[in-house]
Amino acid sequence: MFLPSLLYIKVTQYTVLGTLFPPILFGKAVELLREASGVSWSQRGECPPMYPDCIMTLEKIFWCYVATFFFWFILAVYLDNVVPNSNGLRKSVFYFLKPSYWKGEDGDEVEEGSLFSRAGTSPPPEDVVPDDEDVLAEETTVKCQVAENRTDPTVAIQVRGLVKSYPGTTSIGCCKLSKSPPYHAVKGVWLNLPNNQLFCLLGPNGAGKTTTISCLTGTTPVTGGDALIYGCSVRSSVGMSNIRRMIGVCPQFDILWDALSGEEHLHLFASIKGLPPSMIGAAADKLLEDVQLATAAKCRSGSYSGGMKRRLSVAVALIGDPKVVFLDEPTTGMDPLTRRNVWDIIEEAKKGRAIVLTTHSMEEADILSDRIGIMAKGRLRCLGTSIRLKSRFGAGYVANVSYNNGDTEEETSESRVERIKQFFRYRLNLDPKEENEKFLTFLIPNEKEGLLMDFFSELEERAEEFGISDIQLGLSTLEEVFLNIAKQAELESAAAEGDLVPFFLNSGTAIQIPKGARFVGIPGTESSENPRGVMVEIYWEQDESGLLYISDHSPETPIPPNVQPPPPPPPPAANDGTLVGFAIDPNQLTNDR
Numbered sequence: 303m304f305l306p307s308l309l310y311i312k313v314t315q316y317t318v319l320g321t322l323f324p325p326i327l328f329g330k331a332v333e334l335l336r337e338a339s340g341v342s343w344s345q346r347g348e349c350p351p352m353y354p355d356c357i358m359t360l361e362k363i364f365w366c367y368v369a370t371f372f373f374w375f376i377l378a379v380y381l382d383n384v385v386p387n388s389n390g391l392r393k394s395v396f397y398f399l400k401p402s403y404w405k406g407e408d409g410d411e412v413e414e415g416s417l418f419s420r421a422g423t424s425p426p427p428e429d430v431v432p433d434d435e436d437v438l439a440e441e442t443t444v445k446c447q448v449a450e451n452r453t454d455p456t457v458a459i460q461v462r463g464l465v466k467s468y469p470g471t472t473s474i475g476c477c478k479l480s481k482s483p484p485y486h487a488v489k490g491v492w493l494n495l496p497n498n499q500l501f502c503l504l505g506p507n508g509a510g511k512t513t514t515i516s517c518l519t520g521t522t523p524v525t526g527g528d529a530l531i532y533g534c535s536v537r538s539s540v541g542m543s544n545i546r547r548m549i550g551v552c553p554q555f556d557i558l559w560d561a562l563s564g565e566e567h568l569h570l571f572a573s574i575k576g577l578p579p580s581m582i583g584a585a586a587d588k589l590l591e592d593v594q595l596a597t598a599a600k601c602r603s604g605s606y607s608g609g610m611k612r613r614l615s616v617a618v619a620l621i622g623d624p625k626v627v628f629l630d631e632p633t634t635g636m637d638p639l640t641r642r643n644v645w646d647i648i649e650e651a652k653k654g655r656a657i658v659l660t661t662h663s664m665e666e667a668d669i670l671s672d673r674i675g676i677m678a679k680g681r682l683r684c685l686g687t688s689i690r691l692k693s694r695f696g697a698g699y700v701a702n703v704s705y706n707n708g709d710t711e712e713e714t715s716e717s718r719v720e721r722i723k724q725f726f727r728y729r730l731n732l733d734p735k736e737e738n739e740k741f742l743t744f745l746i747p748n749e750k751e752g753l754l755m756d757f758f759s760e761l762e763e764r765a766e767e768f769g770i771s772d773i774q775l776g777l778s779t780l781e782e783v784f785l786n787i788a789k790q791a792e793l794e795s796a797a798a799e800g801d802l803v804p805f806f807l808n809s810g811t812a813i814q815i816p817k818g819a820r821f822v823g824i825p826g827t828e829s830s831e832n833p834r835g836v837m838v839e840i841y842w843e844q845d846e847s848g849l850l851y852i853s854d855h856s857p858e859t860p861i862p863p864n865v866q867p868p869p870p871p872p873p874p875a876a877n878d879g880t881l882v883g884f885a886i887d888p889n890q891l892t893n894d895r
C-alpha cells in the first residue's frame with residue numbers, strides 16, 4: 303500500500319508524469335487519507351482516534367482480504383470443474399469428497415448435462431443382430447477375440463460393442479419439470495480396424511459418426527462397450543493418456559487460435575506431442591509445404607480462409623507422426639484442386655498408420671478408403687470395400703451404349719435406337735433409364751448378372767449391325783449404395799415409430815398408412831373374390847433433408863391367402879375416423895411368390 307506513495311514522493315517533482323500511473327495516484331490518495339485520519343500501518347491493530355469503538359481495524363480488513371482471496375480462488379476451481387465444458391462434460395458436484403480425486407486417480411470420471419439438470423439413467427439400446435452378413439461376421443470375429451482374450455497385432459483399433467447414450471434429463475424450469483427422453487447416438491458397434499488402412503465411416507447427418515470418433519478420441523465418455531487403440535482402453539484414464547500420445551485428430555470444426563500463425567500452431571502441437579525440439583522446425587515446415595500453407599505459414603490463422611483452416615487442421619492431426627489419425631470431414635469447404643492435394647497427403651499418410659475418415663463426399667470415400675462402413679441411426683449397416691458395397695447394395699450395373707447416327711434413309715438413328723432397345727428388352731427385359739441423341743443408359747439389376755457375359759459378347763459381335771460405337775459397363779455408384787442404406791434405415795425407424803401418414807387410393811378415398819411400410823393392406827376391401835382384401839405397394843423416397851415421402855404406388859392387388867390378417871381385426875380407425883391401412887410383412891409375400 304505504501305510502495306506507490308513512496309514512488310509518488312520519488313517522482314513528486316515530475317507530478318505530471320506521476321499522474322499517468324494509476325497506482326501512484328491511488329498511493330497518493332491513501333497517503334492523504336492516512337494523514338487526515340491518523341491511521342498508520344504500525345497501528346493497524348488499533349481503532350482510529352476518531353472511531354474508538356470501530357468494528358473492523360485495518361489489520362482485520364487485511365486478513366479478511368487474504369481469506370476472501372482463497373475463498374474466491376477455491377470457488378473458481380470448483381466451478382471450473384462442475385460447470386459443463388464445451389463438450390457438455392463436468393465433474394460430479396461432490397467430486398472433491400472422493401479420495402480418488404485427491405490421489406489423482408479420477409482420470410476421466412466425468413458426467414454429462416447441465417449443472418441444474420438431473421441426468422436420468424437411460425436403458426441400454428436394444429441388442430439387435432445385424433441384418434448384414436459382413437457386419438455380423440465382423441461382430442462375430444471381434445466377439446471371439448474378446449472371449450478368447452486374443453489380440454491381433456495387425457489391428458490398430460478394436461471397437462467392442464461401443465454404445466453412446468445421452469440420458470434423458472430432468473430440467474427444472476420456472477414452474478415445472480421438463481423431461482427429455484434418452485437418446486442412443488451409437489447403439490453397439492463392433493469393428494476391427496487394421497494398421498496401414500484407411501477406414502471410411504459414412505452415414506447421413508446424425509448417424510453417429512462424430513459421436514463414434516469422439517468416443518474413440520476421449521472427447522466424450524462412452525456409455526457402454528469399449529474400444530482399444532493399440533491395446534489401450536478408452537474407458538481407463540491411464541489408457542486414455544496413452545491413447546492421446548498415439549493419436550492425431552482433425553475435428554469436424556476447426557479448433558485453432560486466431561492469434562497464432564499456422565507455423566506456431568504446428569510448433570505448439572509438436573511440442574505437446576513430445577517431438578524433440580530439434581525436429582519440430584523441419585516437421586512443421588514439411589507439413590506446411592504438404593498442405594500448401596508454406597507461403598502463409600507466418601500469417602495469423604484468424605486471417606485464413608475456411609479451406610486454409612481445414613488444411614491447417616489436417617496438418618495439426620498429422621504432426622508428431624501419430625500411429626492413428628482421425629479425420630472428421632477434413633475436406634469440407636475446400637475447392638476441388640486443394641481437395642485433390644489433401645487426398646494425396648492422406649493417401650501418403652496411410653503408410654504405417656490407421657486412419658479413420660468421415661466424409662459426405664462419396665468420391666473421396668471411393669478414392670481413399672480401403673474399407674467403408676455405412677452407419678445410420680447409430681448402427682453399422684454395411685461394411686466392406688467399395689466394390690463389395692456397390693455389388694451388394696447398388697442397383698446393379700450401368701450400361702452406356704453409344705451409337706452412330708444412321709446415314710441412309712432406311713437406316714435412321716431412330717430405327718437403330720429402336721433395335722438396340724428391342725435387343726435389351728427381349729434379352730434382359732429392360733428399358734433404358736436415360737436416352738439422348740448419342741447414347742442410351744440401362745440399369746441392369748444384380749439378379750441378371752448371370753446373363754451378362756453372353757449378352758454383351760453378342761452385343762459386341764453385332765455392334766456394327768446395331769450401329770453401336772461404344773459400350774461401357776460399370777458398377778452402380780457408391781452414392782446409390784449410400785442412398786439405399788440411408789433410405790432403408792429411415793424406413794425401419796419410421797415403421798418402428800408407428801407414425802401414420804395420409805394416402806389416397808386410386809378411387810380417391812383417403813386412408814392413413816404406417817409411415818415406411820412397403821406393402822399396405824386396405825381395410826374393408828374383403829370380398830368373395832378377394833377374401834383377404836387388396837393391398838398396394840408404396841414407393842418411398844427421401845427428400846433433400848432426408849424426410850420420407852411417397853413417390854408412387856402400385857395398382858391395388860389381391861392380398862395372397864397366406865398373409866396373416868392384421869392384429870387386431872378389424873383395423874383400427876384414426877382419430878378423425880379415417881381408415882388405417884395395415885403393414886404387411888414383405889417376407890410373407892416373398893414366401894408366397
Ligand SMILES: Nc1ncnc2c1ncn2[C@@H]1O[C@H](COP(=O)(O)OP(=O)(O)OP(=O)(O)O)[C@@H](O)[C@H]1O
Binds near residue numbers: 390485506507508510
Ligand atoms: N450432447 C448431446 N446430447 C444429445 N444428443 C446429442 C448430443 N450430441 C450429439 N447428439 C445427437 O447424436 C446424434 C449423432 O450425432 P453425430 O454428431 O455423431 O452425427 P454425425 O453422423 O456425425 O452427423 P453429421 O454428418 O451431421 O456430422 C445426433 O442425432 C445428435 O443430435
